[in-house]
Amino acid sequence: MNTSAPSSEIEGLSVSVVVYRPDPAQLSETLASLAAACDALRAARPSIPVDLFVIDNGGLPDITPSLDALRGCRMTCTIIAGQGNVGYGCGHNLAIERSASRYHLVLNPDIDLDRNAFIKALDFFDVHSDVGLLTPHIGDAQGHIQYLCRRYPTLLDLFVRGFLPTGARRFFARRLARYEMRDVINERDIVWDPPIVSGCFMLFRTDVLKKLAGFDRRYFLYFEDYDLSLRTHQVARVAYLPAVRVLHHGGGAARKGSSHIRMFAASAFRFFNRFGWKLL
Known part of the structure; x- marks a missing residue:
């Protein structure tokens, strides 16, 4: 179902949001923050086209009011549906394949963007031509920073962070602090080349993303x-750029039930088989 056709301009920004039975209120909040950020971007860069792709892996509620607000910011909106639940990465790939923008944002439906997020991000890209991926300062609802940049994990790191109760952690x-890069990630300093960044907000140069063929389809x-x-x-x-700020409402796999724990384990096995195992 296409609500409108995406722009073909190479200078623009495209955004993909994959949803599967999303919380309607949270999704509306995310899209409202996206509309505000795009409105601010338009004020700074009036000619830039912005395209939104919503990939419906199942259970998409009526988001007509949200899309109307986005169109009011002169965004084009495309809903990609009918493919079934193809998974997170494959869902985003459906949008990446269609994107003809200069920049592409992989965005979770549980993220609220700061109004000036796009302005600051694109200004940074303009100055640093060697940067292909930008990750922001990610906070929680209590105003605390979420340390979602990572060093290469061990199996113990993943188990402790994902499954142990807070008291046991x-x-x-000390181990978790190193894994979560707490020694360098803060609210002020740019951090160059963090090994791993969170998929809840990944802003790419689209040519880099296409060169990599998007997400590996083997991960569901x-x-x-x-x-x-x-x-x-x-x-x-x-680059980690703390001047770009977002709010994240997500949770860990262990808090989402046994099916998510099984998916987490299967994907971890696939990841370590590809990049190398570290136990302790």
Whole structure:
């Protein structure tokens, strides 16, 4: 179902959001923040085209009011539906294949963007031509930073962070701090080339993303962002830019039930088989 055709301009920005039975209120909030950020971008760069792709893997609610608001910011909106639940990465790939923009944002439906996020991100890209992927300051609803940049994980790191109760994690605090790059990630400093960044907000130069052929289709859910991050370093630089700010409402696999734990384990196995196993 296409609500409108995407722009063919190479100078623009495209955004893909994959949804599967999303929370309607949260999705509306995410799209409202996207509309505000695009409205601010239009004020700074009036001629830039912006295209939104919503990939419906199942259970998409009526988002007509949200799309109307986005069209009011002169965005084109395309809903990609009918493919079934093809997974997170494959869903985004459906939009990446269609994108003809200069920049492409992989966005979760549980992210709220700061109004000036796109302005600051594109200004940074203009100055740093070697950067192919940008990750923002990611906060939570309580105003705390989420440390979602990563060093290469071990199996123990993943188990502790993903499955141990909060009280038990304190015994591994130093280990987790290193894995989560707490020694360098903060609210002020740019960090160059963090090994792994979160898939909840990945802003790419589209030519870099296409050179990598998007996400690896072998991951259904989890670790597709780890895989893509590591492959990006082969062709471009990655930057953590805290001036770009977003709010993240997501949670870990262990809090989503046994099916998610099984998917997490299967994807972890695939990831380590490809890039190398580290136990401790």
